[in-house]
Amino acid sequence: MDGLFSAEEKALALDVRAVVDEVIRPNIAGWYEAAVFPREIVPELGRLGVLGMHLEGYGCAGRSAVQYGLAAQELEAGDSGLRTFVSVQGSLAMSAIHKHGSEAQKQQWLPAMAAGEAIGCFGLTEPGAGSDPASMRTTAVQEPGGDWVLTGTKRWIGLATLADVAIIWAQTGEHGDGRGVRGFVVPTDTPGFSAEAIGQKLSMRASVQCEITLTDVRLPAEAILPAESAVGLKGPFQCLNEARYGIIWGVMGAARDSFNAVLDYTLGREQFGTPLASYQLTQAKLADMAVAINKGYLLAHQIGRTKDTNPAAVTPAMISTGKLDNCRVAIGIAREAREMLGGNGITLEHSPLRHANNLESVRTYEGTDEVHQLTIGRTLTGIGAFTRTQA
Structure with missing residues (x-):
């Protein structure tokens, strides 16, 4: 395989491997046994440039898909839970804002997330809607003044108890613009948002998976992901x-x-x-x-x-x-x-x-x-x- 990669690609992989060898390998058994996600490594991952590394601009590294893949395999050689953090942060939460968000949303969140100064999560799956997200019951109702009110439950949401911002997908139906599922950028300190870690796991113990409860979470009109590409599933x-x-x-x-x-x-x-x-x-x-x-x-x-x-x-x-x-x-x-x-x-x-x-x-x-x-x-x-x- 060595001959398939450029010197730059190999150098990136070795940089990530060095951090895994130095920071993760000596500690992963303890983190796994104690069921602890090591939040202290997040700034190091930001300095390494692997958070949203495949995205362009807004403090993101703008790396190729192959470079992102090489980084992912080096991280998962350390532990799947730590690669999952990078995936939830970059491929889900940051990608949602980068692909579908407004310029204001991108400027507010992406630079901080790329640096590891803010953490994101991605709320799609629900207790009764795993492989069938179209049957989600979380709703977003738009009020006459333009505000949105979100109500529902999301489950198996990585990083939710650590997150500063959540991308929440909800049914609008006849309560909003009638265009079905829409995404919302939800600061996790918004009243009505709560998250609880799921315990007693036999897998992904050095990671965090959560249940989110949304109780009349009120958001301004500009919280919706506005791009046409974000309409529906x-x-x-x-x-x-x-x-x-x-x-x-x-x-x-x-x-x-x-x-x-x-x-x-x-x-x-x-x-x-x-x-x-x-x-x-x-x-x-x-x-x-x-x-x-x-x-x-x-x-x-x-x-x-x-x-x-x-x-x-x-x-x-x-x-x-x-x-x-x-x-x-x-x-x-x-x-x-x-x-x-x-x-x-x-x-x-x-x-x-x-x-x-x-x-x-x-x-x-x-x-x-x-x-x-x-x-x-x-x-x-x-x-x-x-x-x-x-x-």
Whole structure:
């Protein structure tokens, strides 16, 4: 893979890797065990330039899609939860403002978010509307004076208890402009906004996922995302595809880290008087893992180069192909690596089981396997099978 990347791209990846090695690796076991997100690293991520790094202007780095992918895989080699922070901040919250926001909204929020001085979240999913966001029950009612009043509940919202601003998607219907789902920029100190972290998680423990309650949250008329591109579900879906693209690369970082952990272990651990790496079964497993990781990187690289050179050619089915298969591959490698570590593999001294647990969440969010299978199936057959009409 080395020859596929420019010197600038490799230098960026190594810069991110150095921060992961210095700041994340020595601490991640403790953060994971204590279920703590290390907020103190956010300014460092801002200085590194990875927050909204694929966006242009407003203090953002303006990096390529491939550079963003390389950064994502280095971050996820440290932990999926920390790559998720960068994804929620940049690909969801910042992208929503950058793609759909007013100039005033962009000036107010994007520079601070790029620097890590402000944190954002993205409120789409609800307790009863996960894979079917069109059935969301959160409403936005526009009053005669122009103010909007938001009411509803959002669930599994990353960073909400830490966020300074939330992008909230709500149904307007007959209560507003009659144009369906719209996005709103909501400062989290607005009266009626509250967030509570979801506890007792077995996955993504060094991360924060929350439930948001919106109780008559009053916003000025200019809080709405005004761009025509934000009308309906196409608005949030454009942001979701940015996040899904980062996952295609990110999960390969978790797979690579799991592979490296078990390679080092089998070279150093002796059983029956010889290193585990000397056995044929071990070498066969290592070989299969290495081939799968390189295939996943080639898929991510192809999508990334296409995104940089011909973005119109990057279809939802292409993104779904990458997200679906690379998540499957990564979680399989993490599980295999845990098995090869034996009993030692269940401790936080070794990374594969932590990665495997985290990847259960990554495989689920931004579209389950089934959602991506149906997206690909719709492209193959021309028939949308997301809903089934009863006779």
